[in-house]
Amino acid sequence: MSVTPSLLDRSLRPLHRWVWAERGRRARKLLRFAETERSGGREIARAAECTSDPILRRLLLRHAQDEERHAELFGARGRALRKGAPSSQLEANWLAPGERGLDELRADRLSERALLAFLHLSEKAAARRFALYRQVLGADPETSAVFAEVLADEEFHMTYTRTQLERVATGRRGRALWRARGARIWKAYLRLAAALAGLLGHLVLTIQYFVLVPPFALLARRAARRERAGWHSAEARPAADLEGQY
Ligand SMILES: [Fe+2]
Numbered sequence: 001m002s003v004t005p006s007l008l009d010r011s012l013r014p015l016h017r018w019v020w021a022e023r024g025r026r027a028r029k030l031l032r033f034a035e036t037e038r039s040g041g042r043e044i045a046r047a048a049e050c051t052s053d054p055i056l057r058r059l060l061l062r063h064a065q066d067e068e069r070h071a072e073l074f075g076a077r078g079r080a081l082r083k084g085a086p087s088s089q090l091e092a093n094w095l096a097p098g099e100r101g102l103d104e105l106r107a108d109r110l111s112e113r114a115l116l117a118f119l120h121l122s123e124k125a126a127a128r129r130f131a132l133y134r135q136v137l138g139a140d141p142e143t144s145a146v147f148a149e150v151l152a153d154e155e156f157h158m159t160y161t162r163t164q165l166e167r168v169a170t171g172r173r174g175r176a177l178w179r180a181r182g183a184r185i186w187k188a189y190l191r192l193a194a195a196l197a198g199l200l201g202h203l204v205l206t207i208q209y210f211v212l213v214p215p216f217a218l219l220a221r222r223a224a225r226r227e228r229a230g231w232h233s234a235e236a237r238p239a240a241d242l243e244g245q246y
């Protein structure tokens with residue numbers, strides 16, 4: 001099966017090309033992806049420990065090993081790119097987030113059906129993104145090859161989670177997938193709301209800085225003008241002052 005990038009990502013291809021063009025940013029993003037893959041792999045290993053289904057346990061264990069291998073591949077390439085590259089602050093994770101979903105996985109809180117539906121959608125989204133990243137990285141064949149290697153595993157993850165969901169859900173696969181879709185939409189909304197709140201907070205603080213601080217600065221300058229320059233003797237204090245500490 002060959003996965004193609006989503007229509008939205010394809011229409012934003014020039015933007016994705018720009019995100020991946022800078023070597024320092026490429027390094028940072030790959031190192032971030034490595035963290036996501038590693039933590040996702042840990043959660044999937046935990047899901048393998050929790051399940052009593054032997055087929056599922058075997059597949060989840062292989063899945064966890066794959067995610068660990070992806071973490072190593074991304075990490076190694078990210079470290080190689082980082083050497084001698086100018087550091088970049090902007091990662092543009094909102095646009096190119098990698099295998100998002102795995103970083104939000106809480107395996108012990110989900111039923112097997114919900115877990116498989118969640119994994120299927122996350123793996124499908126990741127496979128489509130990685131297919132695009134592989135395409136836009138034509139100028140860096142080594143990184144593109146890393147994505148090609150990872151993509152083959154993601155396609156397998158996407159397929160096995162779907163077939164296992166069909167087996168486990170016994171006719172309720174559609175409902176499980178819609179619920180998982182709803183949860184993903186809700187999390188996307190929360191991410192957007194948090195980003196918007198951060199942006200608004202930044203905006204309000206900036207406005208406050210330029211509106212409230214200048215009058216105090218003017219008052220301080222006027223007060224400074226009234227001060228006599230240089231050293232001058234202190235006025236004699238009343239005798240009562242000597243009774244206090246200061
Ligand atoms: Fe992965």
Ligand SMILES: [Fe+2]
Pocket residue numbers: 067099123126153154157
């Ligand atoms: Fe995966």
